[in-house]
Amino acid sequence: MKQPKKRRFQLNERQLGYAMVAPSIILIAVIIIWPILLSAWNSLFDYRLNDPSKAERITSLSINLETYADNRYLVYDTMEDVRDTMPQAESTLANITSALDEQHETLLKTDEGLADRYEEVNTMLENYQPVNDDDLRLTEIPEAWTDGFTATLDEQTAAVQTLREDAPEGAIQPLTDLESQLSNTKNAVLEPNFVGVNNYTQYLANGRTWTAMLNTLLFTVVTVGVELAVGMLVALLINRVFIGRGLVRAAVLVPWAIPTAVAAMMWTFLFDGQSGIMAHYMAQLGIIDDPGVLLSTGAGGMFSVMFADIWKTTPYMALLLLAGLQTIPRSMYEAAAVDGANKFQQFFSITLPMIRSAILVAVxxxxxxxxxxxxLIYVLTGGGPANSTESISVYAYKLLFEQQNFGAGSALSVIVFLSVALLSTIFIKLIGSDLFSGRLKQ
Amino acid sequence: MAKRAGIGFYIFLIIFVFLVMFPFIWVFLTSIKPQGEIFSSFQWFSSNMTFENYVSALETRPLLLYMLNSFVVATLTTIISIIVASFTAYAVTRLPIKFKGLILGLVLAASMFPQIAVLSPIFNFVTDAGLRNSYLGLVIPYITISLPLAIWILSTFFIKIPLSLEESAKLDGATPFQTFRKIIFPLAAPGVFTTAILVFIAAWNEYLFALTINTEDSWRTIPVGISFYQSQFSVPWGDITAATVIVTIPIVVLVLLFQRRIVAGLTSGSVKE
Structure with missing residues (x-):
């Protein structure tokens, strides 16, 4: 009797385990993995938020029913105004109406159920509701209809232009409105903006991308190298018993704990050519010719961002390494000293191998x-002067949100993602299974 | 290597700490100088100390509102993230599930992805969901970003709790979830607290998402708010230094109170014990 009961308990435990893991996995899938895939998909389009004809990802010729219905309503409404102010326009208006209606009828017949969808969109617009559902809003259209539609609109726009030439004073405004509404109706037609790998080839051939890539690599190699070397030195020096340990530890943690943006603002002030004390002292010591060069030249700017990063992160690196050093048993050094090893030999044959994995993980x-x-870069230099401190993330951000070019910006972010993936694969190969130690039941 | 410290060591230590703290010291000294002196002299101490910069920093921009926004966002993120992460950490370290290596690998990979790679799709989601300029619009991405860190650190703390306690709870008839809630979670309280501090600091400091998603001034968080003090035409160093001092004080207090825990959390991921 006891065996099956115990098995059920085991099963419950396992089910609970999966249930407890699920929320994290779902969050990671929805907020990290899915967006990365979407970024990759976006990067294949000429996708720009600030250009209405490219503000969606369109794989085949389509019509935006929201824009179409909205403009259709406006055109008919404005035609009433024209009628009121210019009775002699009646025949032209009748032409426009019949031409548009004909196109409209043909459009609704191109796809089954399109008439219902058009009605639905129209009702939503009447209630001032935005149409966010892409499946409702966008529909594929045949090329033949589009050609006829655009030609009709051009024709009628020209007709309205002619009408305006001898229109009375009061009709000028409605006619101008009508003309622009007719030509705006063309915006409802969305040309496919799928461009394949075009964004990649275009931006990989672009000097600014490579400058940003090299800046990022240089920044990474120099800052991590210096932080490791200086951090190690500091860790070795403070790896002893002294008074005020807690205070030193707190002092060292503050630069790490403050927001990077705040640190960047502080350093903008300290490096400022006019009132920055760092720039002032460095110029007085003859390290730089003029206090202005730090933030106004490429080399100075690069030095500034690197210096600020090293200041902010070295103490943190030292703490990580110190924790590693403290796990080395003292007896090993004593034994080495007995065997006549000097301090350097001890460092290279005991310290380094013992904290190898701690160093690799930290690095x-x-x-x-x-x-x-x-x-740091965005706040401290903004990527300037003349893009000389721009990192690849800063460049991608500027393309995405300053130029609203989501296609090209996504291409660059995918490049950042691939570089990071490559970098971490190399490291994980080096570190091996040590990363998981202490976290999995063996 | 527990050497005794000599006088030379303390001199080195004082210089080191001074260099690390120098930017703060200088920013503080600048913040209590009158406007005119900031631009004209490099004197360390001003003869006429003033708090006008502090008044101006609080009046020209809603600094206290930024701090409130940061506080709400960071607190919500911490609470939710700790709950979700502790579930996962418990399941991975204690329960007999498969694919543990795969799950931890996924978590580790998630901690390495560049945020710029998910920014634009998340921006689109948040915009479509009408969550721009709200707390939730930031909390949702923040929870996910902080999850890997939290799971990672919590697992190291959970695994240290002796199995025998769980066994006896099981014998007393506790369900696995009760064991988690009443035994493991309370026993790991110091670890949970450490993780909470690190998650809170990370959420408090986040810049990229806050900059992109909450663009209205009244919804900005501290890091973004501070970076908007400089305008295109003038740089009000007095205001900026005063604002920096104001926002740094809570962090200094936090670090002074919890430095031991923070270090324990930071090193738990990298040092084998």
Whole structure:
């Protein structure tokens, strides 16, 4: 009797386990993995938020029913105004109406159920509801209809133009409106903006992308290298018993704990050519010719962002390494000293091998952070002067949100993602299974 | 290597700490100088100390509102993230499920992805869901970003709790979830607290999403708010230094109170014990 009961308990435990893991996995899938795939998909389009004809990803010739219905309503409404102010326009208006109606009828017949969808969109617009559902709003249309539709609109726009030439004063405004509404109706037609790998070839051939890539690599190698070397030195020096340990630890943690944007603002002030004390002292010591060069030249700017990053992160690196050093048993050094090993030999044959995995893990996470650098550069130099400190993330951000070019910006973010993936694969190969140690039941 | 410290060591230590703290010291000294002196002199101490910069920093921009926004976003993120992460950490370290290596690998990979690669799709989601300029619009991405860190650190703490306690709970008839809620979670409280501090700091400091999603001034968080003090035409260093001091104080307090825990959390991922 006891055996099956115990098995059921086991099963419940396992089910609970999957249930407890599920929320994290779902969040990671929805907020990280799915968006990365979407970025990759977006990068294949000429997708721009600030251009209404490219603000969607369109794989085949389509019509935006929302724009179409909206403009159709406006055109008919304005035609009433024209009628009121210019009775002699009646025949032209009748032409426009019949031409548009004919196109409209043909359009609704191109796809089954399109008439119902058009009605639905129309009702939503009447209630001032935005139409967010892409399946409702966008529909594929045949090329033949589109050609006829555009030609009709051009014809009628020209007709309205002619009408305006001898229109009375009061009719000028409605006619101008009508003309622009007719030509705006063409915006409802969405040309496919799928461009394949065009964004990649275009931006990989672009000098600015490579400058940004090289800046990022240089920034990563220099900052992580210096942080590791200086951090190690500091860790070795403070790896002893002294008074005020807690205070030193807190002092060292503050630069790490403050927001990077705040640190960047502080350094903008300290490096400022006019009132920055760092720039002032460096110029007085003859390190730089003029206090202005730090933020107004490419080399100065690069130095500034690197210096600020090293200041912010070295103490953190030192803490990580110190924790590693403290796990080395003292007896190993004593034994080595008995065998006549000097301090350097001890460092290279005991210290380094013992904290190898701690160093690799610290370097991995630092290098990934440095490679993604955004806040520090964006706030401290804005990528300037003349893009000389721009990192790849900063460039991607500017394309995405300053130029609203989601296609090209996504292509660059996919490149950042692939670089990071490559970087971490190399590191994980080096570190091996040590990363998981202590977290899995063996 | 527990050497005794000599006088030379303390001199080195003082210089080191001074260099690390120098930017803060200088920013603080600048913040209490009158406007005119900031631009004209490099004197360390001003003869006429003033708090006018502080008044101006609080008046020209809603600094306290930024801090409130940061506080709400960071607190919500911390609470939700800890709950979700502790579930996963418990299941991975204690329950007999398959694919543990795969799950941890996924979590690790999620901690490495560049945020710029998910920014534009998340921006589109949040815009479509009408969550721009709201707390939730930031909390949802933040929870996910902080999950890997939280799961990682919590697992190291959970695995240290002796199995025997669970066994006896099981014998007393506790269900697995009761064991988690009443035994493991309370026993790992120090670890949970450490993780909470790190998640809170990470959410408090986040810049990229906050910059992109909450563009209205009244919804900005501290890092973004501070970076908007400089305008195109003038740089009000007095205001900026004063604002920096104001926002740094809570962090200094946090670090002073919890430095031991923070270090324990930071090193739990990298050092084998």
């Amino acid at each position: 991995l996470f630092r290098a990934l952070d440095a490679f993604r650098v955004f806040d």
